Amino acid sequence: QVQLVESGGGLVQAGGSLRLSCAASGRTFSMYTMGWFRQAPGKEREFVASISTWSGVFIYYADSVEGRFTISRDNTKNTVYLQMNSLKPEDTAVYYCAADSGRAQAMRNKNTLDYWGKGTLVTVSS
Numbered sequence: 001q002v003q004l005v006e007s008g009g010g011l012v013q014a015g016g017s018l019r020l021s022c023a024a025s026g027r028t029f030s031m032y033t034m035g036w037f038r039q040a041p042g043k044e045r046e047f048v049a050s051i052s053t054w055s056g057v058f059i060y061y062a063d064s065v066e067g068r069f070t071i072s073r074d075n076t077k078n079t080v081y082l083q084m085n086s087l088k089p090e091d092t093a094v095y096y097c098a099a100d101s102g103r104a105q106a107m108r109n110k111n112t113l114d115y116w117g118k119g120t121l122v123t124v125s126s
Contacts (some may be wrong), residue, residue: 001045002026002115004097006119009120012087016124020082022097022117030054031074032114036082038093038122043068047108049082058104081092087124 008020020036035050049071052058056073070083080097099118101105107113 002028002032002099004014004099004115004117006097006117006120007084007096009095011121011123013123014087014089014124015079015091016067016087017083017085018087018096018122020095020120021086022080022082024078024099026078026079029078031097031101032099033102033107034071034073034080035098035104035113036094037098038091039096039119040090040093040114043093046082046110047103050104050107051080060104060108062108084122089124091126092122092124094121 002077004022006022011020031053036048037045038048039045047062047087049061051071051073068086075082095121099115100113
């Protein structure tokens with residue numbers, strides 16, 4: 001069983017930055033593909049980024065965040081991060097962390113993932 005707890009959300013002005021963290025329980029963190037998703041009010045949840053197991057060699061981003069967001073992982077701290085720069089009002093959403101035993105490339109298209117966090121709210125004002 002893996003528990004995921006997100007933190008780092010808040011209110012920021014357009015053009016600003018935030019760093020989200022997701023702390024995972026358990027001793028097998030490095031064996032999971034990790035990812036970030038988001039859900040804006042009135043919209044479906046969407047893929048943001050994913051990072052492969054162990055050293056995180058394989059990384060994938062949604063087109064909407066490519067070049068602005070950076071996902072990374074620290075296996076010594078059982079934590080995955082999402083650095084968000086040049087934030088836009090349309091980035092406003094609840095951001096969720098996810099862990100899965102599948103491949104990072106496949107995470108964006110999977111209907112179900114192994115574990116989810118409860119989310120952290122990011123609000124970007126114009």
